[in-house]
Amino acid sequence: MELEEAKLQFIEAWGKLGSEWGINRTMAQVHALLLITPEPISTEEIMEQLSISRGNANMTIRDLINWGLVEKQLKPGERKEYFYADKDTWNIARQVARERRKRELEPVIKVLNELTKVEGDSKDPAYKTFHKTVKDINKLAANVDKLFVTVLNAEESWFWGSIFKIFK
Amino acid sequence: MELEEAKLQFIEAWGKLGSEWGINRTMAQVHALLLITPEPISTEEIMEQLSISRGNANMTIRDLINWGLVEKQLKPGERKEYFYADKDTWNIARQVARERRKRELEPVIKVLNELTKVEGDSKDPAYKTFHKTVKDINKLAANVDKLFVTVLNAEESWFWGSIFKIFK
DNA sequence: TTAAACTTTCAGTAATTATTGAAAATTAAA
DNA sequence: TTTAATTTTCAATAATTACTGAAAGTTTAA
Numbered sequence: 001m002e003l004e005e006a007k008l009q010f011i012e013a014w015g016k017l018g019s020e021w022g023i024n025r026t027m028a029q030v031h032a033l034l035l036i037t038p039e040p041i042s043t044e045e046i047m048e049q050l051s052i053s054r055g056n057a058n059m060t061i062r063d064l065i066n067w068g069l070v071e072k073q074l075k076p077g078e079r080k081e082y083f084y085a086d087k088d089t090w091n092i093a094r095q096v097a098r099e100r101r102k103r104e105l106e107p108v109i110k111v112l113n114e115l116t117k118v119e120g121d122s123k124d125p126a127y128k129t130f131h132k133t134v135k136d137i138n139k140l141a142a143n144v145d146k147l148f149v150t151v152l153n154a155e156e157s158w159f160w161g162s163i164f165k166i167f168k
Numbered sequence: 169m170e171l172e173e174a175k176l177q178f179i180e181a182w183g184k185l186g187s188e189w190g191i192n193r194t195m196a197q198v199h200a201l202l203l204i205t206p207e208p209i210s211t212e213e214i215m216e217q218l219s220i221s222r223g224n225a226n227m228t229i230r231d232l233i234n235w236g237l238v239e240k241q242l243k244p245g246e247r248k249e250y251f252y253a254d255k256d257t258w259n260i261a262r263q264v265a266r267e268r269r270k271r272e273l274e275p276v277i278k279v280l281n282e283l284t285k286v287e288g289d290s291k292d293p294a295y296k297t298f299h300k301t302v303k304d305i306n307k308l309a310a311n312v313d314k315l316f317v318t319v320l321n322a323e324e325s326w327f328w329g330s331i332f333k334i335f336k
Numbered sequence: 337t338t339a340a341a342c343t344t345t346c347a348g349t350a351a352t353t354a355t356t357g358a359a360a361a362t363t364a365a366a
Numbered sequence: 367t368t369t370a371a372t373t374t375t376c377a378a379t380a381a382t383t384a385c386t387g388a389a390a391g392t393t394t395a396a
Binding site for chain 2: 001002003006007009010013014016017020021022035036037038039087088089090092093104108111112114115118120124125126127128129130132133134136137139140143144146147163167
């Protein structure tokens with residue numbers, strides 16, 4: 001396989017995976033492109049390589065920067081902005097985990113906490129089932145959250161740090 | 169808060185979380201409804217409670233059955249089918265992990281493995297970056313996969329079993 | 337200031353994904 | 367068989383989500 005074809009395949013694969021995991025396809029594709037590009041590149045180049053519009057490119061890059069996956073670089077004497085991606089996979093995984101925890105997990109846990117407090121007739125099966133399910137799911141969510149935090153801070157804990165080293 | 173309102177909130181929260189994690193909203197909502205319903209219920213009841221069409225209800229239920237999250241129950245002497253959800257959160261998490269691994273992770277790992285093999289000029293920065301990134305991401309994906317498998321089989325392993333007990 | 341180089345915004349449109357509803361298929365009892 | 371109860375399918379449509387492109391905004395240099 002040619003390098004050029006391989007690049008396209010990588011971009012496609014990463015894009016597909018992203019969209020299956022709730023990150024929009026273009027965003028994952030731009031990220032993929034930056035991951036396999038040695039030097040920082042401009043919006044123009046991104047537009048060209050992926051055949052997307054300026055507007056789309058611009059917004060996608062901003063999103064990636066907000067996610068902490070991409071950074072801006074200014075070249076002295078030049079007006080144009082250049083972009084590059086952090087290529088350390090551990091950082092990428094951590095960054096994504098951090099964002100999704102904040103954006104999606106935390107709000108749900110908040111709601112579940114509230115719902116745990118709802119009172120009712122403990123003889124009513126509808127109430128009993130509701131209460132038990134919410135409690136269990138709340139616990140699961142809290143544990144997933146705990147897992148995220150653990151992974152995010154794995155470096156600092158000697159116990160988890162050594163466990164997670166297996167996965168690095 | 170009233171039980172009925174709380175139920176709606178739970179269904180909404182679970183639906184939202186589902187859609188953020190690549191499971192379609194209705195599917196997550198039907199699942200939520202079944203989770204908080206003590207007895208198996210019919211398609212009719214699901215349609216009513218969630219105000220969805222028969223077609224939608226039917227297809228969604230089939231999907232949930234395929235995901236291993238819902239089961240059918242036939243009442244003797246009745247034609248109608250009734251459905252209920254497994255309420256053990258550990259099973260739910262495991263089942264979802266199992267399916268997503270199979271459907272999404274495995275195909276990507278296959279592609280990445282191929283891309284790792286692409287050859288090129290080791291002096292070309294474009295090639296070097298491509299190769300390193302693909303190799304790293306492949307490793308990350310393989311590790312996530314390994315993590316999934318470990319979690320899926322945690323019960324059986326003495327070591328991981330005791331680690332994961334912390335999260336049960 | 338003006339102008340050129342560039343970035344950002346967003347209304348309109350396109351593409352994708354989900355849902356409906358009615359017709360077809362299946363099942364089982366009469 | 368026929369009929370009634372039920373489930374399944376799928377073309378049409380609705381809802382959602384993503385993208386475009388041009389206009390407005392910003393920045394810097396002359």
